[in-house]
Amino acid sequence: MASSTPRAATVAGVLVTVVAALYGLHGAAAQLCENYYAETCPDAYDIVKKVLIEAHQSDERIYASLIRLHFHDCFVQGCDGSLLLDSVPGMQSEKDSLPNKGSARGFPVVDAVKEALEAACPGVVSCADILAIASEISVVERTNAWTCRWLLYTHANYIDHPYPSGYFTLLLSSTATGPAGSITNSPPCCRTTRPWLPSGNNTAGLSSGNSGGPSWGVLLGRLDGKTSDFTGSGNLPAPFEDLATLQRKFRAVGLNGDVDLVALSGAHTFGRVQCANVADPPADRLYNFSGTNMPDPTMDSAYRAFLSQRCPRNGDSRVLNDLDPTTPDTFDNHYYTNIEVNRGFLTSDQELKSSPLAQGTTAPIVDQFASSQDAFFASFAQSMINMGNIRPVTDPSQGEVRKNCRRVN
Numbered sequence: 504m505a506s507s508t509p510r511a512a513t514v515a516g517v518l519v520t521v522v523a524a525l526y527g528l529h530g531a532a533a534q535l536c537e538n539y540y541a542e543t544c545p546d547a548y549d550i551v552k553k554v555l556i557e558a559h560q561s562d563e564r565i566y567a568s569l570i571r572l573h574f575h576d577c578f579v580q581g582c583d584g585s586l587l588l589d590s591v592p593g594m595q596s597e598k599d600s601l602p603n604k605g606s607a608r609g610f611p612v613v614d615a616v617k618e619a620l621e622a623a624c625p626g627v628v629s630c631a632d633i634l635a636i637a638s639e640i641s642v643v644e645r646t647n648a649w650t651c652r653w654l655l656y657t658h659a660n661y662i663d664h665p666y667p668s669g670y671f672t673l674l675l676s677s678t679a680t681g682p683a684g685s686i687t688n689s690p691p692c693c694r695t696t697r698p699w700l701p702s703g704n705n706t707a708g709l710s711s712g713n714s715g716g717p718s719w720g721v722l723l724g725r726l727d728g729k730t731s732d733f734t735g736s737g738n739l740p741a742p743f744e745d746l747a748t749l750q751r752k753f754r755a756v757g758l759n760g761d762v763d764l765v766a767l768s769g770a771h772t773f774g775r776v777q778c779a780n781v782a783d784p785p786a787d788r789l790y791n792f793s794g795t796n797m798p799d800p801t802m803d804s805a806y807r808a809f810l811s812q813r814c815p816r817n818g819d820s821r822v823l824n825d826l827d828p829t830t831p832d833t834f835d836n837h838y839y840t841n842i843e844v845n846r847g848f849l850t851s852d853q854e855l856k857s858s859p860l861a862q863g864t865t866a867p868i869v870d871q872f873a874s875s876q877d878a879f880f881a882s883f884a885q886s887m888i889n890m891g892n893i894r895p896v897t898d899p900s901q902g903e904v905r906k907n908c909r910r911v912n
């Protein structure tokens with residue numbers, strides 16, 4: 504028999520190894536599915552959504568904070584809720600590690616979601632899945648945002664922004680050729696639907712059909728792990744890292760170092776960032792970039808002037824800034840249009856376009872997403888699914904559905 508020859512056996516051995524390696528990277532991703540809770544907790548999505556909408560009423564930033572939790576969970580020992588565990592004697596949690604302490608937020612809202620789900624369907628929906636569902640809802644909610652429009656007249660164009668600030672004057676003084684315009688408040692809310700969706704198709708939810716908007720079918724069925732990996736948090740990409748390092752870290756978790764990296768970084772279209780990430784070593788782009796005692800030459804000078812006012816040298820490192828100064832709380836493609844004009848906040852953002860290595864790899868993808876929001880949304884949805892597939896725990900001997908996301912049962 505052919506299969507008994509040494510050569511065939513070697514080929515079969517290689518195949519097994521390759522399959523095992525793939526399995527190791529993505530775990531039992533194939534076992535996740537969209538309708539995992541269809542019978543055991545059919546209202547899970549709506550329950551999560553209700554709690555998030557309530558939380559958002561007093562916390563504009565919560566949607567951004569929640570998607571960041573999913574990212575930080577998935578990159579450290581897979582999407583297993585390990586970030587949510589509190590430290591206990593003998594186990595220091597990821598949430599207390601450098602990339603998370605003082606910046607990861609939204610934990611009480613996750614607790615509130617968990618409580619609501621436990622009341623409806625006890626012991627069914629995992630904390631890891633809560634983060635995945637919350638991420639999708641967060642994006643959809645911010646894409647549907649009613650943008651209160653401040654009209655900033657320059658040359659017959661305007662910018663959507665929830666509040667006027669000196670930023671515009673500063674920003675535009677470098678680009679506008681005409682006289683600076685006046686700022687007026689238009690009727691309060693201008694957008695109620697997602698204009699890129701065909702009419703009649705403007706619903707969000709667990710649909711896998713790609714309607715052109717950034718909603719996606721969230722794959723579910725992850726169990727919660729029983730440990731948290733404080734040291735493993737070093738696998739998270741850092742804001743001061745160069746493109747090669749970012750690509751390596753994405754590839755290390757089984758993601759694509761180009762398209763997944765660029766698309767997922769687009770989550771920096773909303774949320775906040777502390778001054779430390781642009782004005783303190785090792786991320787100092789404003790005062791001492793890479794030990795040069797000079798600012799990062801890549802950064803647009805008007806943007807640098809603006810950030811220097813907000814983040815003075817030796818000032819309060821915790822002062823918050825918009826990651827996307829153009830539309831700070833809307834999920835859109837302005838992250839990329841900012842980068843195109845050298846107004847990325849983090850080194851890791853600007854590297855996607857400006858690193859020499861970006862030519863022919865990530866830069867063309869930035870260009871594409873800057874010119875097509877639809878292309879960005881389609882890629883973002885796919886990359887979120889890819890990220891959610893990082894090493895999920897599905898074997899009941901390895902995980903559980905926590906009753907409380909902060910501790911193992």
Ligand code: HEM
Pocket residue numbers: 564566567568569570571574605606607608740741742743749764767768770771773774775776777778780826849851
């Ligand atoms: C590519 C490498 C990445 C780096 C180096 C990075 C780094 C950072 C840093 C330093 C902050 C600010 C934290 C603070 O100052 O408190 C931040 C915020 C944020 N990140 Fe990333 N990030 C990356 C990728 C991602 C990805 C993949 C996502 C989600 C898919 C994401 C979503 C966010 C969001 C939404 C915020 C704002 C959070 C809030 O307002 O609470 N980031 N990121």
